[in-house]
Amino acid sequence: MGSATKTSSLLPLSRLEEIPIPKEQNRPHARSGHRSVADASAVYVFGGYHGDGQLLFPDVWRFDVIREEWKLIGSSDNYPTSVASSSVLLCGNSLLVFGGSGVPFGYANSNQLHLINLRTGQSKELPCTGDIPEKKYGASMAPSQDGRLYLYGGTTGSFFNSDVHCLDLKTQVYTKLESAGKNKPEPRYRHEMVWDSKKFYVIGGSTIDQEYRFDTIHAFDFESQLWNECACHPAQRDGFPNSRRFHACAKLNHMVYLSGGTSWLDVMYDDVWSLHLVTLQWTRLAVKLPVALFFHSMAVTPAGCLYIFGGCTTLAGTNRSDKMYKMWLRVPSLMEMCWLKLTKSYPRLLDVGNSKLHALGIPLKLVNRLNQNTEAS
Template identity: 40%
Template structure:
């Protein structure tokens, strides 16, 4: 029997994220541009219908070239990088196929589809780790990376058009073949924030600036964002000096911004915050954690915005019967599968967290998964595939040394479908499958969908 929930380590070394506090200072100007025409905002692909969810288990898989972790691996590990290096070495690892991997970073964002993990932006104040003289945007990373699940390789994508310069603590969502990026900050933090929506079509590898009407949100970073019923919702964030409880909506059809004005009294509103996460069930938007530079908010009660009544509600969650509630946290990650929300890592103001929790949006019951992260981390990013596999990349792993990582881990949050298990076995037996042409792959009997994962 195959269980879900095993961490598997990927192959990278490094990560972005701001430090624990907020920074101020001056920054260079921002260039503008981009063509907003012919943007195709398509719905996300549906999850694999053959997949049947089940309770998560307790294993991570590592995809990194560092020395192996002292854990047993539930599912077969992908092949390791050809060159090993000490964990503290500053340079990015070279994999067996000769591909570079993203340097260590924090404050970046990632999304996933069936075939790839896309990692955008990031920050690392270590000059050597951030690429040294080769990184023109030091200490930021003005770059887009793609990790292909089938070939187990990283690729820095060459794109055209205007790539944003606000590269720390921006928001990122995937909409069809389009990456939508909003907000974020340059260096120094809070001095050159963004409030534009940039779109990158990953198929055609081109950036464009989305032309919008209405009053845009303030220039902020550390906000949370989600697409619900064809609209982009943005909540919270900071200018670098003040924190926000503003909730904005961008209709992706009319491309008009509006600020939502809830019917509640101000005392019923959630506290102002940044570096929180949000989840939704189509009717409510749930605010999970976050904080300010001096506090982190608890998860025993969460605020929810009701889309139908235009009101905020406070919902009491239910503790795990043995260990209670998750610790308060900010700068954590969150992914969602149907009505289950998974919260991972973060920082509570004192220690870096490495726990993984699940919250059901129907019962509001917390469950602590028996799958501690291989390394506690915050200011990292996480994404889940339509098939139910979570990938976690980068982040800050040492507060005192201000140390970041570029590790990539994965964990199945559901029992993999027969299709996914068979696909992983096939890739293990035929690692050079990706070198064949489309015609050869189709002739071998692969479906068009599986061929697309390789190309």
């Protein structure tokens, strides 16, 4: 197993560091099956499950990446209730949340699409029409630049699909795309999806009796609406990641990062890999998760800091984590490094009013990040 330093240094570059959270500080319950996304200010964690008491978590938490503090954004009666293995997408200052399952899994599924305001914590269901997807969990979403949302895959608990639904976010009308051909991926759930301006990419996934390999990935072209199967290149010494399920991925520019997961062979993984989406080259990173994890989440900030939260820590799925780890994937800009150093050295500076900070010469884009982290109740 890997190890993680528990002291929060300024710049843990290419090594995972556990972020120390004081015991008295409010924080999310240990969980698995949640989702996380990130912007320049924070990591947002939605939903999840814990086996003790079969707890479901219809809530959203914000982790302030400067203060390194948790804050509950919202958990209300109008939040989604099927919150295990939902699909989550960051959309400006809101989260889009599709589907998910409750307890018992497969019998309490959802096909609702909710919009959760990250400033106010308020949630509302969008009244979508058209070819509405079936109630399912373990699907993934990707946005296109022309204002459409693509939903792929998932399961009802008994049946798995490889459907693609396209939602026009302006009209809120779904269309089921009848794309076929030999390159269409096989049905799956709990795959990971990333995207660029032209395509979305499906990485891994599983069914009841199948774990998909990583020697190929599938790409869906937004314009042609056709699938392409892309052959990847193995790492020189380490080959491809082993087939697995319930891994996590995050994307920074052209690089996709993959960690953890488990397999039918009763193996849990603590490895971390990268895939270059242009060259399709896999590389195994010289870093390991502090503990092997599955059903965890990963998110990366625009500045290049990767955050890993929660997940199952035992094969039986009885133990879950509430720890947050971070790792810088690249050297941040000089402005980012100066801001980190300044806020670490003078933490009381964060309590100064925004106008005073700006008057001191702090760039407005940095001041606005602090403002975003204090608006929600």
